[in-house]
Amino acid sequence: MKSKKSKKADFIPYRDSVLTWLLRENLGGNSKTAMIAAISPADINYDETLSTLRYADRAKQIVCKAVINEDANAKLIRELKEEIQKLRELLKAEGIEVHEGTEISRNNKDSERIRTVSTSLAEEAVDQLQASEKLIAELNETWEEKLKRTEAIRVQREAVFAEMGVAVKEDGDTVGVFSPKKTPHLVNLNEDPSMSECLIYYIKDGITRVGSSEANLPQDVQLFGSHIKPEHCIFENREGQITLVPCSGATTYVNGREILEPVVLKTGSRVILGKNHVFRFTQPDAARERKEKNSSATENENNVDWNFAQIELLEKQGIDLKAEMEKRLLKMEEDFRKEKETADQLFEEQRKSYEARIDALQKQVEEQSMTMSMYSSYTPEDFNNEDDIFVNPLFDAECNWAEREYELAAMAWRKWKHHQFTSLRDDLWGNAIFLKEANAISVELKKKVQFQFTLLTDTLYSPLPPDLRPIIDYDQDEDCAIARTIVAVEVQDTKNGATHYWSLDKLRQRLELMRLVYNEEVDTPSPLSVEDAVPLLRCLTQCPPAPSRFSLTTLLPSRLVPHFATIPPHTPA
Structure with a gap:
């Protein structure tokens, strides 16, 4: 650690060294530098000598541009003086004598020769000479003269701002809308409070004209506005007294x-020009005198806003604002009632139109259901009867079908016969009320048993138990590999953690027992004992367990017509 600290402490500041400061001009490329390349005749120093010679050869190709160290202003003055001297020599060659102060006099002897020379070159040279001397004078100008010139520019800028309605604070830096202390002015009032008192219009001495740009x-x-005339009105400022003179038709x-x-304005007066331009007139001297005499009047003057001016306008014009608002409100209520x-x-x-359409569709469905039921009640022997309604000339013709067509027709017939007895939608709609009743009885009796619809599919790998299989009389040549899907009831015993599956017939049978138990419970308000609860538990939970490998989709009976999922039949490969 000490060695590391010593290395950091021994850092040599090459950039800040005395040698660097002494050679800063040479290192910066501002002066010409001579370099001596030392070489060695020994063969052991061959590589070093070759490298030195290569570097020297490259160094000879470096172009060094010497730069004179001088101040930028001094350099500019020197260049301008040189340019002035050249211009004077050019004018002197043309016969024009130039003295100090840019006074130009012509030599009478060479006047005839000067007339023949192009005047454009002389004028251009004179303009350049005057511009150069002006620039030199600005560079040599003292700070006092620059300060005076800046002050004059500031005064001119304030005058321009005053014409635009923008004021500058006394510090000279803050520019914005300020309330002047002496000049009478107008302050805008807007319906939006944040936009009020954002514009100040000065009323200068004499006449101040107000109008549009088309005047x-x-x-x-x-x-600007539809009700503003090109020459709308005039404000006359005569010794501090402001008079508003409206123009004709304004x-x-x-x-x-x-x-x-013409009307003489007082401080705090509300001035409305056209229909939308609202102002408050303020005269600072009169406002101060009024404040000294009566402070409450000043507070009322400060509370004047756009709403105050509009209400005052309506009252003076004989318009009852409250009655007008009530009238509009009644009209809006009447319009709303009619629309409703x-x-x-x-x-x-x-x-009514939708109900009529629904009734028509329902009748059509009932007619189709009756027709299908009538067709399904016939047997093959019924078709051999000559008096049968199906025996007509259309069926008398012999059907000339190929063997493949017979097979396709037989397959379609078997599938139709299989599906005509398994209408899942009818089963769900017809038994939804029983399922809801069973759930309601379970909740009323505080039994932790839930009932819900489910779909069970009879496949090769998960066959249905015998009590859940539909009773359908199939033909002997029917393809038994077709998967059958039935609607069953899933019974969840949350207390014991068991799940059972009932058929729809079994649900109706068990529901009868549940009704008996519920009626007994209602008749006897005392709590059920264990012995009294046995029939209910038996009717709710006693049924053979179903295999857990059944394929099913759970359907919650949240509505009278529950949502159900259709599982596509499994077709063997």
Whole structure:
């Protein structure tokens, strides 16, 4: 650790060394430098000698540009003086004598020769000479003269800002909208409080014109709007007294009253030009005197805003704002009531239309169901009867089918016959009410048993138990490998952690027993004993356990028509 600290302490600052400062001009390339390459005649120093000669050869190709160390201003002055001297020599060669102070006099002897020379070159040279001398004068200007010139520029800038309605604070740096201490002015009032008192319009001594940009005469205050005339009004400032003179046809209000003749303004007056431009007139001297006499009046003046000016305008014009608002509110309520009645009537018509369509579709479904039931009730022997409704000329013709077509037709018939007896939707709709009743009885009796629909598929690897298989009379030549899906009831005994599966017929049978137990429970309000609860537990949970390898999809009966998932039948390869 000590050795490391000593190495850090022994750091040599090459950049800040005395030698570096002495050679800073040479190292910076600002002066010419001579280099001596030392070589050795010994063969053992062959590599070093060759490297030195190569470096010397490259060093000869370096171009060194010497730079004179001088101040930038001094350099600029020197260049300008040289340029002035060249211009004077050029003018002297043309016969134009130039003295100090840029006074130019012509030599009478060479006047005829000077007239023949192009005047453009002489004028250009004179302009360059004057510009150069002006630049030299600015560079040689003292700080006092620069300060005076800057002060004059500041005064000119404040005057321009005053014309634009923008004020500059006394420090000279802060630029913004400030309330002047002596000059009468107008302050804007806006419906948005954050936009109020953001603009100040000065009323200068004499006449201040207010209008739009379309006026023939330049307007001191330019406003924009549909109700602003090109020459709207005039503010006359005569010895501190401000008079507002409206122009012909211009809409102008003072303190809520429309004026047609000149009016003398007082501090705090509300001035409305057109329909949208609202201002508050302020005269600083009068405001201070008023504040000294009555402080409450000053507070009321500060509370004047856009809403105050609008309410004052409506009151002075004979418009009851409250009554007008109530009238508008009643009109809006009437419009809303009419729209609501129209919407209700339209909704009722749509409801009746949808109900009629639903009834028509329901009748159509019932007719189709009756037709399918009638077709399914016939046997093959019924088709041999001559009086059968299906025996008609359309069936008399002999069917000339190939063997492959017969096989496809037989397969389609078997699949149709298989699926016509397994309508899962009808089973779910028809037994949903029984499932809800069973769950309700279980909750009422505080038995931790839940019932829900599930789909069980009879496959080669997970066959259904005999009590859950559907009773269907299949043909002997039917493909028995077709998977069958049935609707079953999953019974979850959360108390014992057991799960059982019932058929829909078994659900209805057990539901009868559950109703008996529930009726007995209602008739006897005393709590059930263990012996009384045996029939309910037996009807709820006693059933043969189902194998756990069944493929199923759980369906929660959250509605009268529960959602169900259809498991596609398994077709063997």
